[in-house]
Amino acid sequence: MPKCTINGKEIEVPQGTTVIEAFKMLGDDICHYCWHPGLSVAGVCRLCMVHIEGMPKLQIACNTEVRDGMVVTNQTDDVKDTVKWGLDFHLINHPLDCPICDQAGECGLQDQYMKFGKYDPEMAEPKVKKHKVVDLGPTVVLDSERCILCSRCVRFTEEVTETNELGIFNRGDRAEIGTVQGRPLDNNYSLNTVDICPVGALTSKDFRFRQRVWYLKDSESICPGCSTGCNVKVYFNEEGLWRVKPRYNAEVNGHWMCDEGRNTYKYVNAAHRLKKVKAGQSGDWSQEEVFPETMKLGEKFRAAAEKNPESIAVLVTGQYTNEEFKNFFEFVADELKVKNIFHWINNPEKFDDFDGLLLRGDKNPNTYGLKEEMKSRGGFKSLEDLQGKMSQFEWVLVLGPENQSQFPDLKEKVDLLSQAKSVIWLSACETPELDALRAPTHQIPMKTYIEKEGSFTNFKGLVQEFKRGTTVIEDALTLQEVVALLRGHELDYRNRPQPIGGTKKNHFTNVRGQL
Amino acid sequence: MSSLEVKLLSEHYDKPEFQGLEGYKKHGGYEVLVKALKMEPQKIIDEVKASGLRGRGGAGFPTGVKWGFLPNNDEPRYLLCNADEGEPGTFKDRVMMERAPHQLIEGMIISAFAVKSHKSYIYIRGEYDEPARILRKALDEAYEAGLLGKNILGSGFDHDMDLYRGAGAYICGEETGMISSLEGLKGQPKLKPPFPAIQGYLKKPTIVNNVETLAAVKYIIRDGADAYRKYGTEKSAGTKLFSISGNVVKPGTYEVPLGISLKDLIFDVCGGLKPGRKLKAVIPGGSSAPILTAEESLKVNMDYESLAQSGSMLGSGAVIVIDDSNDMVDLLDVTLHFYHHESCGQCTPCREGTGWISKITHSIKNGEGTTKDIDLIKNVAEHMMGKTICALSDAAAMPAISFVTKFRDEFEAYVNKGVERRGEDAHA
Amino acid sequence: MxxxxxxxxxxxxxxxxxxxxxxxxxxxxxxxxxxxxxxxxxxxxxxxxxxxxxxxxxxxxxxxxxxxYTMFNKVPTGKLHVQVCTNISCSMNGGRELAKKLCERFNVKPGEVSKDGLVTISQVECLGSCDTAPMMQVNDRYIENLDFEKAVQALKEMGAQ
CATH class of the missing domain: 1.10.10.1590 (NADH-quinone oxidoreductase subunit E)
Structure with missing residues (x-):
């Protein structure tokens, strides 16, 4: 393993490590735009310049492999001057429209300018005009004038998705990224191009103009969209969630996540959520207070189970945490001796699909954990057994999916359950399908992944813990809380988690009008 | 003909028959190939090394040393002939390809045999339609005569050669830009390392040599390294084809020994300046070479070392002679327009810098510049140098710096004229 | 579409x-x-x-x-695509003036197709024929050592009006 010295600090690195990677390992500052750890080396922004002892010219750190004994620094006047000018070359034709740019606040140009700016704009010539507000497809908008031609997005569609939608056309300072003849950038990973765009050239249609990033807080979490369990960052303020971005995990998702997974923030927001217990059937529902109603329900449920465990059926989706499952099955299977436990999966035909990158057909974050939990309890009964037998159950308890849109047979299940005597359906969201249930039903409002802590076990058995980010619906319950209430335990609801706001109150969104 | 000229490569350029295989053979064509195929490949490399031959395309890197960088194994390797002659002022390769296509092909087969390559390409710039047609015909003749293909002249050596036409991009004259272009991509230079000799065309070991370099190999093998060394200087051995244009009486391609004085080249070989004109400046190595003032020009010799010492370079041997009828601001404007137009756009300092200095120069020419702008050209250009993947950025920066430094008074005159005019406008 | x-x-x-x-x-x-x-x-x-x-x-x-690459025409050209070199050696010998005069003579702006569809005149960078400056390339052919009259004559011979 070669040893080198970077800015006076010694470091030993694996063979093949580049100088820029060594800088990252040390946590030393090094300016760069085109280099990205998940893509090939382009070496075009020319900003990661370093001085290497014994070499007459400055070298780019991204294309230089660490050799034993190398002495590297980016603290010389020459390097600093080169970076300063290098940044200026990036800026001379840039529109500098930060006040109306969505990247402002998380822009590579702004960040570096604060550190290395020339602070003396000498460019007095007319700037190069390029295409603006280019509709690149269903998810992404391009502003070519902001683009610094780092080629990250092009390399992404070439190397990661291998879809090749993007290219850099023309040459010199007339070069522009784009698609051919307006064909859309339309793949399920397109929004990664927005993440890796170091400037405001590529922006997300979903996110642009909605929030200033400095008003948002973020929290590390796990995407609940499928069994891959991509590591993500969720961005929110007191109004709710605004976007999801991938977080690096070499073992799971690398640097990326799919566009489908990014949508998982939407159903979390208040507009889609169940806020109270809904009791009733077939479109005739009353809103009940969550705690007393669930406790009341618990008495009846327990009584029925104690009388005859066979009169209870439980339908489970792999959408809850390991901790929730453990707690739930200890109650239902071990204490109440319920045997009729069924596994509801989203789509049997596509359940084992895999797109070759990240997205799996199993749209549950914790199928693995659920199965593990049930192993010692004899596994699940076959769903087929339910057909035609529904009316023999007094109670059917459904651990419904958080993201119901991923369950194409939701209506089918609603029809099936409509034959039961009474139903308890745990659900984070409100949907017309559920409201059509014809059996006497209690819909209980549940917390979503961002509102609770715990762990999911992904498709290959990797247990991934996550923390609570914020609370959107205060009264919504975790599965542990449901279990406690069903058991008849009082909950201290004065100390329940409160919503977490942004760093500052965003007055702009509070006075936002409707178009 | 001036007595200073030598006719080594160009001996038969004046004979139309030299273009065809038959005529070429009449003058000893392919006899050196016969000799070379009987030699040990390493012996050929040693001979080329000993000859002191340096790349004639612009960089002047020793050819034999370059060949020596190839890995010593059986991995397939490619020989590429750089016929993307694009440096403004340069046309000597076109002359050779039109008049002596077989001379290039013979030189290439010998070189390929030396470096154990079984496939070569001549990458010719797209605009050279006529030379391409002539070369294509020559290649067909060579295949027909068993000089290319399997078992060349019964030697057991196989070699295929093809011609690839570029499509209009100066940057493809940079060897890795050329490789990218041949690979069917935009002609953008590649990061080095790895160098082409290790990973070039399709990531295989690749040697890229200029047309004139490869043709010279033939004469080195024919006459031996010592004979070749009789021409030129210790460090700049051999003869060189110079492309001479601009304000001389007899512009054209001339073969002279390296080390000839620029004064002799202009006033003896090229017949001097037009009557009544005075020498103002010379660009000695293609438009990217730093310009020399008249005074500097009259002192310098045309070899790699002398020119480097004078702060310029031999480059491709394109000498642009500038008399006192020219406006230096205008010429820099033309020159920078070219580099701005030709920057491939990969590296930011070049992509943005070439446009920037071109625009400033243009503003000054239009009378809109300030004294600060003159300094700015120099300052921007200095920050473009040595910061990019290839040398195009430097190629734009060097003329910019040398023009504004050496002819600053002309730039100032434009600025002052502009200030005056604006003053008058303001009062009108 | x-x-x-x-x-x-x-x-x-x-x-x-x-x-x-x-x-x-x-x-x-x-x-x-x-x-x-x-x-x-x-x-x-x-x-x-x-x-x-x-x-x-x-x-x-x-x-x-x-x-x-510049040799691929991004827009239609006239039957005779006249590319006048205006790089340094040609500019020193009147290349730019030649291009301008040809535009006037055939009543076209640079890069435009003449009304009869026969001629497009554009300025190009060095074509590697600097010793014969000024010069132009018409379609695939180099025409060298030009002055205005010679250029017009050559184009007429090739069918320009």
Missing amino acids: SKAFELSKEGAELVKKELTRYETKHSAIIPALYQVQKENGWVPPESIEYLAGLMGLPESHINEVFSF
């Missing part, structure tokens, strides 16, 4: 042959674009999609190559 583009049968065959001629399919892009230009006079945008289909290569790669 742009209308579909197709090469002639022979042209398509030629492109397919080029696909196997080099070590990589991509190397056939430049020859394929030349073929389009030969048959069509210029390279229309819809031909990129056609070539992508014919060659089994991503459109973006073909478009990158097409847009990078």
Whole structure:
């Protein structure tokens, strides 16, 4: 393993490590735009310049492999001057429209300018005009004038998705990224191009103009969209969630996540959520207070189970945490001796699909954990057994999916359950399908992944813990809380988690009008 | 003909028959190939090394040393002939390809045999339609005569050669830009390392040599390294084809020994300046070479070392002679327009810098510049140098710096004229 | 919707042959674009999609190559594509004035097609014929050692009005 010295600090690195990677390992500052750890080396922004002892010219750190004994620094006047000018070359034709740019606040140009700016704009010539507000497809908008031609997005569609939608056309300072003849950038990973765009050239249609990033807080979490369990960052303020971005995990998702997974923030927001217990059937529902109603329900449920465990059926989706499952099955299977436990999966035909990158057909974050939990309890009964037998159950308890849109047979299940005597359906969201249930039903409002802590076990058995980010619906319950209430335990609801706001109150969104 | 000229490569350029295989053979064509195929490949490399031959395309890197960088194994390797002659002022390769296509092909087969390559390409710039047609015909003749293909002249050596036409991009004259272009991509230079000799065309070991370099190999093998060394200087051995244009009486391609004085080249070989004109400046190595003032020009010799010492370079041997009828601001404007137009756009300092200095120069020419702008050209250009993947950025920066430094008074005159005019406008 | 583009049968065959001629399919892009230009006079945008289909290569790669090189005409040109060199040696010998006068003589702006469809005059960078400055390239042919009268005469001989 070669040893080198970077800015006076010694470091030993694996063979093949580049100088820029060594800088990252040390946590030393090094300016760069085109280099990205998940893509090939382009070496075009020319900003990661370093001085290497014994070499007459400055070298780019991204294309230089660490050799034993190398002495590297980016603290010389020459390097600093080169970076300063290098940044200026990036800026001379840039529109500098930060006040109306969505990247402002998380822009590579702004960040570096604060550190290395020339602070003396000498460019007095007319700037190069390029295409603006280019509709690149269903998810992404391009502003070519902001683009610094780092080629990250092009390399992404070439190397990661291998879809090749993007290219850099023309040459010199007339070069522009784009698609051919307006064909859309339309793949399920397109929004990664927005993440890796170091400037405001590529922006997300979903996110642009909605929030200033400095008003948002973020929290590390796990995407609940499928069994891959991509590591993500969720961005929110007191109004709710605004976007999801991938977080690096070499073992799971690398640097990326799919566009489908990014949508998982939407159903979390208040507009889609169940806020109270809904009791009733077939479109005739009353809103009940969550705690007393669930406790009341618990008495009846327990009584029925104690009388005859066979009169209870439980339908489970792999959408809850390991901790929730453990707690739930200890109650239902071990204490109440319920045997009729069924596994509801989203789509049997596509359940084992895999797109070759990240997205799996199993749209549950914790199928693995659920199965593990049930192993010692004899596994699940076959769903087929339910057909035609529904009316023999007094109670059917459904651990419904958080993201119901991923369950194409939701209506089918609603029809099936409509034959039961009474139903308890745990659900984070409100949907017309559920409201059509014809059996006497209690819909209980549940917390979503961002509102609770715990762990999911992904498709290959990797247990991934996550923390609570914020609370959107205060009264919504975790599965542990449901279990406690069903058991008849009082909950201290004065100390329940409160919503977490942004760093500052965003007055702009509070006075936002409707178009 | 001036007595200073030598006719080594160009001996038969004046004979139309030299273009065809038959005529070429009449003058000893392919006899050196016969000799070379009987030699040990390493012996050929040693001979080329000993000859002191340096790349004639612009960089002047020793050819034999370059060949020596190839890995010593059986991995397939490619020989590429750089016929993307694009440096403004340069046309000597076109002359050779039109008049002596077989001379290039013979030189290439010998070189390929030396470096154990079984496939070569001549990458010719797209605009050279006529030379391409002539070369294509020559290649067909060579295949027909068993000089290319399997078992060349019964030697057991196989070699295929093809011609690839570029499509209009100066940057493809940079060897890795050329490789990218041949690979069917935009002609953008590649990061080095790895160098082409290790990973070039399709990531295989690749040697890229200029047309004139490869043709010279033939004469080195024919006459031996010592004979070749009789021409030129210790460090700049051999003869060189110079492309001479601009304000001389007899512009054209001339073969002279390296080390000839620029004064002799202009006033003896090229017949001097037009009557009544005075020498103002010379660009000695293609438009990217730093310009020399008249005074500097009259002192310098045309070899790699002398020119480097004078702060310029031999480059491709394109000498642009500038008399006192020219406006230096205008010429820099033309020159920078070219580099701005030709920057491939990969590296930011070049992509943005070439446009920037071109625009400033243009503003000054239009009378809109300030004294600060003159300094700015120099300052921007200095920050473009040595910061990019290839040398195009430097190629734009060097003329910019040398023009504004050496002819600053002309730039100032434009600025002052502009200030005056604006003053008058303001009062009108 | 742009209308579909197709090469002639022979042209398509030629492109397919080029696909196997080099070590990589991509190397056939430049020859394929030349073929389009030969048959069509210029390279229309819809031909990129056609070539992508014919060659089994991503459109973006073909478009990158097409847009990078200057010899592929991005717009239609006149029957005589007159490219006057205005780089340094030609400029020193009147190349720019020649281009300007030719534009006046044929009543066109640079890059524009004359009303009769016969002539397009544009300025280009160094064509490697500096000793014969000023010079121009008309379609594939170099015409050298020019003055205005000689240039007009040559163009007339080639069919310009």
